[in-house]
Amino acid sequence: MEGIPVFRPGGPSLVHLLIAAAGSGRRMGAATNKLLLPLAGRPVLAWTLDAALACGAIRWIGVMGRPEDEAAIAAILAAAEPRRSLAEPVAWIVGGDTRQDSVRRGLEALPADAEAVLIHDGARCLAEPELLERCASALSQAMAEGAGIIAATPVTDTIKQVDGQGLITATPERSGLWAAQTPQGFGVAQLRQAHGRAEREGWSVTDDAALYERLGLPVRVLEAPPSNIKLTTRFDLTIASAVLAARGT
Ligand SMILES: Nc1ccn([C@@H]2O[C@H](COP(=O)(O)OP(=O)(O)OP(=O)(O)O)[C@@H](O)[C@H]2O)c(=O)n1
Numbered sequence: 001m002e003g004i005p006v007f008r009p010g011g012p013s014l015v016h017l018l019i020a021a022a023g024s025g026r027r028m029g030a031a032t033n034k035l036l037l038p039l040a041g042r043p044v045l046a047w048t049l050d051a052a053l054a055c056g057a058i059r060w061i062g063v064m065g066r067p068e069d070e071a072a073i074a075a076i077l078a079a080a081e082p083r084r085s086l087a088e089p090v091a092w093i094v095g096g097d098t099r100q101d102s103v104r105r106g107l108e109a110l111p112a113d114a115e116a117v118l119i120h121d122g123a124r125c126l127a128e129p130e131l132l133e134r135c136a137s138a139l140s141q142a143m144a145e146g147a148g149i150i151a152a153t154p155v156t157d158t159i160k161q162v163d164g165q166g167l168i169t170a171t172p173e174r175s176g177l178w179a180a181q182t183p184q185g186f187g188v189a190q191l192r193q194a195h196g197r198a199e200r201e202g203w204s205v206t207d208d209a210a211l212y213e214r215l216g217l218p219v220r221v222l223e224a225p226p227s228n229i230k231l232t233t234r235f236d237l238t239i240a241s242a243v244l245a246a247r248g249t
């Protein structure tokens with residue numbers, strides 16, 4: 001897009017992080033926000049925060065949440081804070097009715113000096129600090145070419161395109177298919193403009209990279225482990241418990 005500053009090469013390697021935590025957990029079938037559910041004895045969101053607070057490349061963290069979850073999330077933040085002191089406390093941001101709107105609100109709440117931002121699902125609580133570090137580093141490089149980055153993992157199942165009658169209409173070539181995850185990283189100015197365009201044009205997307213793609217902006221994938229799952233259903237909680245047990249946490 002014209003007029004958007006491209007991140008200066010060798011610019012700050014520290015990034016801002018927005019954690020999307022304002023969902024309702026419908027597919028989890030829980031009475032509360034799934035990020036407040038217990039996992040290995042702690043709330044799901046606490047595990048996500050552990051990785052964020054352990055990542056030295058992150059200079060500021062904001063959490064988008066639902067108003068009714070503010071007190072519960074504040075308690076999780078308070079318990080997490082002593083693990084590492086950031087220059088500022090983790091910021092509370094009221095999320096929106098969709099993930100897309102929560103991210104837009106998060107972008108509006110960023111500090112004025114924010115240039116590079118990682119967007120991470122609170123539901124991807126198995127992401128390790130190393131992945132966040134790699135995403136932050138890759139973002140600093142990608143922004144020099146005006147690109148975004150996303151964590152992703154190559155697809156291992158054969159994927160089918162299926163019509164409304166349950167009939168297969170296509171089998172995309174698997175070698176070119178990746179499952180998008182988060183973190184996803186972007187230039188703040190560019191992503192703000194992309195969200196503004198999406199709001200004006202009524203675009204509805206399930207990840208932020210799709211906005212860059214619609215605008216013809218490049219996005220690079222960064223290979224992430226298949227363990228970086230998004231906790232969506234009860235079964236995912238079982239998987240996450242097993243992964244944490246295998247890690248000895
Ligand atoms: N309005 C929303 C919806 C989702 N999210 C966050 O975006 C991530 C991915 O969303 P998803 O897994 O779909 O969470 P839910 O919307 O809670 O799940 P469901 O669709 O089953 O209700 C989650 O960390 C969720 O908290 C958000 O910040 N704001």
Ligand SMILES: C[C@](O)(CO)[C@H](O)COP(=O)(O)O
Pocket residue numbers: 099121179180181182206207208230
């Ligand atoms: C952003 C994301 O995690 C990438 O895979 C995914 O699109 C979120 O989807 P959801 O339906 O909001 O969980």
